[in-house]
Amino acid sequence: MGRQTHLEIAHAPHTWRRWLYRTHLPASGMRVGLALIDKYLNRRTGRCDPSYAKIAEECDLSPRTVRDGVASLVAAGLLSKKKKGLRDTLSFEFQYPNVTDFRHSVQPCNVTDLRRAM
Structure with a gap:
């Protein structure tokens, strides 16, 4: 995963929304997740660094x-956050959850749908 996955999500955010x-x-x-993906994610560069106050x-x-919302997204494996720069600016990266860990936090659904979302 990592930066490449984040950029893939930036170019096709509907997959992460699923x-x-x-x-x-x-x-x-x-x-918070919808605001980050729809309002604050720069689809070209992948940057997503709004402050908590802006969100x-x-x-x-x-x-x-x-x-609390960000913490729940991080715990679900959908988001990671980092502090960067001299001013400790927050930067968010979108990710797909580990399917094994994710099974405990999803509603029952068709396995084929999960594979399509990946």
Whole structure:
């Protein structure tokens, strides 16, 4: 996985959204995930580095709730976050979850659908 997977997702975000919709995330995780993929992900460069305050404003949530939403996305294996630069700017990278770990957090669905989403 890693950077190449992130760029693949940036060019075809609908594949990542399929995984997102199959999770049992709290509403905050779903809203944050959709805002990140639809509003803040630069599809050409792959950059996705909004602040928690920007995401909170977009989603009409508190910054604390946004942090919880990000934490749920990270725990589900759908997102990773890094601090970069001198100002510790947050950078998010999208990823597909490990299918073995993901089985515990998804609704029952057809295995063929999961393979198509990969």
